[in-house]
Structures are given as C-alpha cells and as structure tokens.
Amino acid sequence: MEELAAKLKKGNREAWEEFYNMFHNKIKTLFQKWLNNKDDAEDLTQEFFLKIRKNIKQYDEERPFYPWLYRIAFNLFVDFTRREKRYFPLEGQNMGSLNINYGRLQKCIDKLSHEERRLLEAFYIDRYSSKELAFQYGVSREAIRTRLYRIREKLRKCLRRGENEM
C-alpha cells in the first residue's frame, strides 16, 4: 500500500486508476453505511477522492497509508454531518466543543509526572509506536497502551475542566 502511495505522490496516472478501483466501492459502502443515504454517500465519495488528490503530497511515506486514508474519510463524514444538520442534529452541536490551545495544553502537560511527560512526548512528538515503547520500557504493548490512554484521559480532564482540576 505504501508503494502505491509513493506512486500517487509522483502523480502516476496508472497508480491513481488502481487506487480508484481499489477504494471507490469500499469508501462508498462505508459512507453509505454511516449515512444511510446513497446520494450523499456518492457525493462524499467524490469529495474523498478530490481530497486525497489535493493532500497526497502531505502524506508521510514513513507512516502507514490505511489509517491516513480512513482518517480523511472519517473526518469528511464528521464535517459533512456537521454541515448537514439532518444528521445527528443534537450531538453535532456539542462535537469538538473542547477548546484546546497551546498555552492551556502546556499547563496541563506541566502537571503530569516526569515519567508521564516522557511517555507522552515519546509517543506524540518523537513518534515511537506502542511496540517500540513497550520494548524500551520492558513492558507489554498493552501496558504501554493503557498507560498512554490514562495519561490522555488525565489531560482530557484537565483541558475540559480547567487547569486546577487535575
């Protein structure tokens, strides 16, 4: 898949055809399942391919291609449902209401323990995978995932409730 992505980045026409054939039905089915509407699913599928074409240069070849693609698909879906109020009219109003800015985030990060900060930086900034971190820390991958999840939850609570409540 990453090889195909590299070809797409170079603008290879055959690669684009292959990509379209490989993903058109998959993505359309996905949107149809999420939206339960064929026409909207078709529109969103077109939008998806346009977005991929526009953003393919930003794709980092060192990272897996599938998550990048599906992240774009799902973000399109979320944006679409927010735009089209007939989908999830109630939940949509609250979505993304958390206001994260760097200053506040930094304050919350400062409240973490040294170990927690190191782990957070290793994962989010240095981009170590949970597998690599598990190896470094000499624990299981599951243990690393749980630790990181707890740290994220702490940060989430801090960001949500304000800096004094951590």
Added chain:
Amino acid sequence: MRCEEAREKIIFFEELSEREILELLGHLAECPSCREFWEEEKKFIQEIEKAQVLVNRMIHFSYVLIASLIFILFSNILSLFSTSPAKTGEEKKFLMVKGNPEAEYILDGIEDFSLEFEGESYKIIEIIEEPCILENLECKKEV
C-alpha cells in the same frame, strides 16, 4: 465495541489494521461521545504538532544565532591576528591612509579591510595622518 476500547484505539489509530480501523469507525459513526473524543484527539495532535513546529523553529533560530556568534567571534580573532603582521608574517603590504575617501568608506562599511592599489592588494590596519605604504613594516611615502 466498548467506548473505552474505541477511545484507546483512537489514540493508536495509526497502528491499527484495516479491519480494526473499519470496526472502530463503525463504532464512531454510531457513538456521539466517541466521535467527540475523536475530534478532541485530532485537535490535541494538531496542537502538539504546532507546538513542535514552534520548538523546531526556536531550535533552528538558536542554531543560526550560535553559528553567527561563532562566526563573529572567529572573524574577530582572525582580525586580531591579521592586524599583527609581526606575529603572522603573512601580510607584507599595508596601506595606511588619512583623508582617502575610498579607504575611509571601506573602513566604515567594513567587511573586508583590503584595498586594491596599482594591481596590488593592501590591508588597511589604521588611519594615520600621512598616507603611506608599509612594506615589510617600513613605511614608504605617499600613495
């Protein structure tokens, strides 16, 4: 899929297989609170990346600053040596001028203290009263 499991998977989204991604997205499409978590994680990553860009720029700026300071320091040390011909023995000819606009201009603008005269390159080390050429440390008359 339980919400806690889904949220953990959101954090490790890049490590998931295609099957796991589709399972997770299926859950997200139906679970507003997990969708909210997805949005928050997106914002969180954006902020972390922004902060990283800021840090990288600051690091880059400090490198440039340090390099410039080293360059200035090194140039100053070199110029100290170059104004001491007796020590280096490399500079043989010097032009010392007073009231020569070209020389003063160069001294003002100062990046290079040298001056061309009759096909020869001279190093200006000082402005003196009487224009003359120092050759082998002996001042000759009139430029």
